[in-house]
Amino acid sequence: MSEALSDAVAAAARSDRPKTSLRKTGGTAPGDAKGAEAASGATTAQPNALPYVSFNQLRSFHAVAVAGSITAAASLLHVSQPTVTVQLRQLESHYGVELVRRTPRNVRLTELGESLFTITQQLFALEGEAVELLNSAGSTLRGRLRVGGVAPYFVMRLLSTFSRAHPGVALSLQLDNSATVIRRLIDQEIDVGIVGQTTLDSRLHALPYSRQDVVLFCRDDHPWAGRDGVRLHELADMALVLREKGSTCRLTLEQVLQERGIVPRVTLEVCREGVREAVVAGFGVGITTDIEYVPERRTRMLRILDADIYTEAFAVCLRERRTVSVTRAFMATAEEFFDRARE
Structure with missing residues (x-):
C-alpha cells in the first residue's frame, strides 16, 4: 500500500x-437542483465528464x-x-x-x-x-523509503550513505530472510531491498553487491574448534543448527548437500539472531557467511574445504517502480556505493 x-x-x-446518492430523487424543485448537488458533493452526469467516486x-x-x-x-x-x-x-x-x-x-x-x-x-x-x-519537485528530495534487508551488515552503511545524500527522505527498515523481503517487495509493503538470493524474481530490477562464502562455526570446546575447516561428508554425523526456511544461506548449503547425497542431522532451526546463541548453548554447529561471522572467544569459524559454496547480495526494487523518485535515488546511491566497495 x-x-x-x-x-x-x-x-x-x-x-x-x-x-447524497447520484440516483434521481423526488421533491427537488428545478431551481434547487444546483444547490442540492453542491451540498451532496455529487455531480450530474455530463458528456465527457470525469466519473465521480x-x-x-x-x-x-x-x-x-x-x-x-x-x-x-x-x-x-x-x-x-x-x-x-x-x-x-x-x-x-x-x-x-x-x-x-x-x-x-x-x-x-x-x-x-x-x-x-x-x-x-x-x-x-x-x-x-x-x-x-x-x-521531489523542489531542490531537495523528500518523501519516505521503506527498506527491507537480510542483515544489518549489508544495509546500514548503504542507508547511512543514502541518508547523508538525501536528508529529506525518512527511512524505515525491516530485517528478515531473503524470501520474506522479496515477498514484501512484490506486495509493495516495502520499496527496496537488500537480499541474498540465488534466483531472483523476473519482476525485480537488481544490482549485484557482493559475494560471501558460506561457512560453519562451532563452540570453542567443540572437537572441531582447533581445525581450519571441514569436509561436507563430515556434516552427516554432526549436529547442525540451521537458519529458518527462506534463508538463502541455508538454501545454498542444502542444495549442495542434496547433490552430494548428504542428509544433515538438524537439531534446531532458528532465526539469524538465534544461531549463534544456539551454537554457544551446545545445540551443534551453525552456518553463516564469512562476512556476517563475528569473531569472539566462545566460537570458532570453519571453512568448507571441498566445495565452493557462496551467496550473493543484491539491491532490488520492482521494475515497474524503479522510476519513482526515492526508489531511483536509492538505487543510484546503491550502484555508486557498490562500485566503491569493489575498488
Whole structure:
C-alpha cells in the first residue's frame, strides 16, 4: 500500500461525510437542483465528464482489503471503526453491490471486491507516485523509503550513505530472510531491498553487491574448534543448527548437500539472531557467511574445504517502480556505493 494511504488518509477520512446518492430523487424543485448537488458533493452526469467516486470510501475499502478487518483498517487509517464501517457501507449502497462479507472475526472480499482491490492497489500506488513527484519537485528530495534487508551488515552503511545524500527522505527498515523481503517487495509493503538470493524474481530490477562464502562455526570446546575447516561428508554425523526456511544461506548449503547425497542431522532451526546463541548453548554447529561471522572467544569459524559454496547480495526494487523518485535515488546511491566497495 502506498505511503499516501498511511500519510494523507487520516485527515481526509475524518472529514468525509456521507454523499447524497447520484440516483434521481423526488421533491427537488428545478431551481434547487444546483444547490442540492453542491451540498451532496455529487455531480450530474455530463458528456465527457470525469466519473465521480468518493476517494475516502475507496480508501476505507482498500484498507479493509489490506488489513483484513474493520478494526485493523481503522487502526491503519488512524480513524474510528464506525468511520470505516460507514464509508464502506456507503460505497456498497451507492452502487448497490456487496464488496465484503462480514464474519464474526473478520471480513472476506467478494469476487467483485477482489476485482476492485486489484484496481485500488494500482490507484493508491499511482497516488503515492504523484505525491513523491510533487515532493521531489523542489531542490531537495523528500518523501519516505521503506527498506527491507537480510542483515544489518549489508544495509546500514548503504542507508547511512543514502541518508547523508538525501536528508529529506525518512527511512524505515525491516530485517528478515531473503524470501520474506522479496515477498514484501512484490506486495509493495516495502520499496527496496537488500537480499541474498540465488534466483531472483523476473519482476525485480537488481544490482549485484557482493559475494560471501558460506561457512560453519562451532563452540570453542567443540572437537572441531582447533581445525581450519571441514569436509561436507563430515556434516552427516554432526549436529547442525540451521537458519529458518527462506534463508538463502541455508538454501545454498542444502542444495549442495542434496547433490552430494548428504542428509544433515538438524537439531534446531532458528532465526539469524538465534544461531549463534544456539551454537554457544551446545545445540551443534551453525552456518553463516564469512562476512556476517563475528569473531569472539566462545566460537570458532570453519571453512568448507571441498566445495565452493557462496551467496550473493543484491539491491532490488520492482521494475515497474524503479522510476519513482526515492526508489531511483536509492538505487543510484546503491550502484555508486557498490562500485566503491569493489575498488
